[in-house]
Amino acid sequence: MNKLLVINGSPRKNGRTKELAKYISKTYDTDLIDLSELNLPVFNGEDAQDDLQSVITLKQSVLHADAIILTSPDYHGGMSGALKNALDFLDSSYFKNKPVSLLAVCGGGKGGVNPLNQMRIVARALYANVLPKQLVLDPSNFDSKNKSIVDSSALSISEMIRELKIHSKISKQLLAEEAWE
Numbered sequence: 001m002n003k004l005l006v007i008n009g010s011p012r013k014n015g016r017t018k019e020l021a022k023y024i025s026k027t028y029d030t031d032l033i034d035l036s037e038l039n040l041p042v043f044n045g046e047d048a049q050d051d052l053q054s055v056i057t058l059k060q061s062v063l064h065a066d067a068i069i070l071t072s073p074d075y076h077g078g079m080s081g082a083l084k085n086a087l088d089f090l091d092s093s094y095f096k097n098k099p100v101s102l103l104a105v106c107g108g109g110k111g112g113v114n115p116l117n118q119m120r121i122v123a124r125a126l127y128a129n130v131l132p133k134q135l136v137l138d139p140s141n142f143d144s145k146n147k148s149i150v151d152s153s154a155l156s157i158s159e160m161i162r163e164l165k166i167h168s169k170i171s172k173q174l175l176a177e178e179a180w181e
């Protein structure tokens with residue numbers, strides 16, 4: 001079975017992006033990296049950071065995932081610093097040939113698009129196979145009382161996960177075939 005990983009890109013313990021990431025993790029039985037709990041330091045490129053448990057956990061989780069879902073809040077028209085910082089610990093060896101889906105959570109209005117574009121650019125720089133479908137959720141898409149997502153958004157998320165699983169299977173199959181050639 002293909003292993004999916006969702007990353008909560010919000011540093012806020014009570015943020016909606018975390019609610020979304022937890023919903024995806026629970027509904028689709030994925031692994032979860034929660035940047036509001038991981039306590040990653042600011043990346044400084046020093047070897048000593050490689051020995052930190054938070055860094056090891058991040059690297060191992062991404063390495064062993066077959067497909068990755070990146071989520072970010074819209075903070076001042078961009079992705080969160082927490083997510084960009086986490087991605088700076090990684091390189092293309094963690095993402096090459098892996099499909100990646102993108103979701104942003106905004107405060108309302110027409111937010112979310114710039115974080116999606118930024119995540120797409122950064123994930124491409126990491127050699128990820130970023131899929132075309134992407135989603136923005138705002139507060140009206142959350143059923144916060146029930147710690148869930150409203151039905152219309154839940155449907156969009158299920159279509160996104162389906163696309164991610166299909167691409168993950170294709171990638172794995174093609175790579176396995178190539179190894180036999």
Ligand SMILES: Cc1cc2nc3c(=O)[nH]c(=O)nc-3n(C[C@H](O)[C@H](O)[C@H](O)COP(=O)(O)O)c2cc1C
Pocket residue numbers: 010011012014015016017018072073074075076077078105106107108109110111112
């Ligand atoms: C520092 C900061 C900056 C924000 N800037 C924007 C913004 O530019 N556009 C927007 O739609 N929402 C903005 N928001 C609202 C968040 O996108 C909103 O809280 C959303 O729920 C996602 O953040 P969260 O996961 O941390 O809750 C901002 C929130 C914070 C804390």
